[in-house]
Amino acid sequence: MTDTLKARISARRLTKSLALWLIGALTVAMLPLGLISVSQTSNVLRETERLSGVALMDRTQRAASRTQALIQEAFGAARTVAAANVLFEGGGVSCDSVLARLVKDSPIYLFAGFVDTEGQITCSSTGERRRILDESYFLNLLRDPQPRVDTRLSVPLRGARVVRVSVPVYEASDLRGFVVISIPYAAAYYTLDDGGAEVDLLVFDREGEFLTAEAAKRDDGTDVGRLEDSATPESFEEVLPRNRTLDLLAAEGRQSFRGTNRLGEIRDFAVVPVIDDRVFVMGSWAPGRNSLVPTAGRTMALYFPILMWGAGIVVAYFAVHRLVIRHIKRLQSWMRLYASGHTDFAHARLDHAPHELEVVAEAFRSMTRRLAEQDRALEEDLAEKTILLKEVHHRVKNNLQLITSIMNMQIRNARSAEARRLLKRVQDRVMALAAIHRYLYMARKLSMVRADRLLDDIIRQLVVVGDIDGTDKGVKIATQFSPVEVNPDQSVPLSLLATEAAINAVKYCRPPPSGGPAWITMALQMLDDGRVCLSVVNSRSEDPEPADEPGVTESSGMGRQLISSFAAQLDAEFEAHSEPDRYEVHLTFRPLPASTEEEDEPESEEAAE
Known part of the structure; x- marks a missing residue:
């Protein structure tokens, strides 16, 4: 058996296994409960x-409330200054003093100034022009003259990082x-309060420009939010969502969502407008922080x-x-033991089996007892x-031998050679039948x-x-019989046919033209097709001699008729070929299927008797 066939048989047995069917049935039974549990868990x-x-x-809104108040206060101050007429009088000392007083009275302001449409600072708290x-x-201000807030490096303040608030100034609908x-950037940062x-x-x-931030500490303990002069959005990869820019988040307005940051970590994000959809605060934390359901609990x-x-x-x-x-x-x-020949199960017991299976086991034991008794009766x-x-074969064989003995006596008393020859032919046929019954009597296997x-x-x-080895002819006999099994019904015509063919071969056998003694060859072979x-x-010889006895020629055809009759009983194909130096007879038939087990040697006639 090949490995592939063994694998297929094992797979077929596995698919029909009781354990596998049990797992499938339990899976189907528990599937609704599992789906309900998964649905409820997903909802939670x-x-x-x-x-x-x-x-x-909510915490983002509360944390940015002070920053929102600071920027709103700066917008209020800028609008107040924009409404003052001193800004439209061409600037001067009075304008500078007003703006200087504004910066002095509000410690959180670093600089205040007025820039005209030509890009000229005409008035400032520092007196700079x-x-x-x-x-x-400035180009962005001209392109979109709207109140703006951004963070930039301030050139007048020697590159200090600041948050700038700008308000456009109009006079009679004309931009002035x-x-x-x-x-100060630090003031905007320290106003962020996450409440712990x-x-x-x-x-x-709203343009996506970074203003300020308050983030978690780095691995080295450094507070990222304190890096005022070098902090950029790229410094806060843990806070920023992946594939979503700040201007896109500003365009979408107030929202909360869960996504991954630029470090690939899953976080919750919330965006809250601070000032008239111009300034926004984004809060972020890991899902496990302050969660009602701990991470282990959610996973479980x-x-x-x-x-x-x-x-x-x-x-x-x-x-x-x-x-x-x-x-x-x-x-x-x-x-399996019963199939292999074991029949004694009187003491076979199951180990603490349920009542139903004990009934099956008892039924099996009762069945084996009855079958064993029936087998013994059948064997007897x-x-x-x-x-x-x-005994029948033995008696038939003895009777046939008795007939041959009587015929032998008759042959000795016959007066003519023709009568002796005919009686001898009949005696040969009776001896062939006796040989069949002698074999069946001595054989241990009668089916084949x-x-x-x-x-x-x-x-x-x-x-x-002396029928086929007469000294007057000196015939040389050769046989080649292969092991072949036939049905007992086929053995009788086959034996008689072989006897007739052998006697006819002796009768018409002559020395070959090449010289030497006459010969006869008999062969029994199993062909490839069964x-x-x-x-x-x-x-x-090329010129056959006439028959020894006068009046007896081949034209009488008794042997040929018997051979044809026996061949018909075997349902065989009969062929005869005549060559210059030999005569051939071939009989081909299909036997019943032979047993695969080796046949025992027949007993000797003396032991059988």
Whole structure:
């Protein structure tokens, strides 16, 4: 058996295994409960996620309230200055003093100034006059003259990082310039207050410009939010969401969502407008922080249905194995033993099996007892019938031998050679029948007959009595019989046919033209297609001599008629070929299927008797 066939048989047995069917049935039974549990767990996790976003948005709003008040105060001051007429009088000392007084009275302001539409600072708290027409900051103001807030490096303040608030100034619907007030970056940062919660905060405007931030500490303990002069949005990768820019978040407005930051970590994000949709605060924290459901609890809730299914399968399997499967395997082993020939199961018992399986086991023991008794009865009947059948063959053989003895006496008393020859031919046929019954009487296996042994016995018998080995002809006999089994019904016509063919071959056998003694060859072979071929070949001369006895010629055809009749009984194909130096007879027939077990040697006639 090949490995592939073994694998297929093992797979087929596995698919029909009781354990596999049990697992499938339990899976189907527990599937609704598992789906309900998964659905409820998913709803709880979604609600937890929503509450986490709401809580984050609330804390972000509260944490940015002071920053919102600071920027709103700066916008209020800028609008107040923009409304003062002193700014429209061409600047001067009075304008500078007003702005200087504003900065002095408000310690959180670093700088205040007025920039006209030409980019010229015409009035400032520091008295500076400078042209900023080429700066991108001023160009953005001209492009969109709206109140703005951003963070930049302040050139007048020697590169200090500031948060600038700008308000456009109009006169009779004409743009006159912009009032700019700068707030220290540190002041904007320290106004962020997360209330002790682990919330990372970041302030930006609607163009996506980074203003200020308050984030968690780095691994080295350095507070990122304190890096005023070098902090950029890239410094807060833990706070910023991946694939979403600040201007896009500003365009979407107030929102909360869960996503991954630029470090690939899962976090909750919340965006809250601070000032008229111009300034926004984004808060961020890890889902595990301040969560109503701890991470371990959420993970357990998610995988609980799977664990419940696995535990149910294990418990059910061991329970069924203990109560059913092991007993069924025991019954299966009993059946295999019974199939191999073991019949004594009187003391076979199951180990603490349920009542239903004990009933099955008792039924099996009762069945084996009845079958064993029936087998013994059948064996006794068979042995008795076999003895009777052997006795029949023995008596038939003795009767046939008695007939041959009587015919032998008649042959000796016959006056003519023709009568003796005819009686001898009949005697040969009777001896062939006797040989068949002698073989069946001595054989231990009566269902099949070894044709090779039977034919060899018949040929030896003919040689002994001198029918095919006459000294006047000096015929050389050669046989080649292969082991072939035939049905007893086929053995009779086959034996008689072989006898007739052998006697006819001797009758018409002549020395070959090449010289030497006459010869006869008999062969019995099994062909590749399962058929059996009996061949009888004898030598002949080119000019055959007439028959020895007058009046007896080949035209009488008695032997040929008998051979044809026996061939018809065997349902065989008969062929005869005449060559210059030999004559061939071939008989091909299909026997019944032979047994694969080797046949025992027949008993000797003396032991059988």
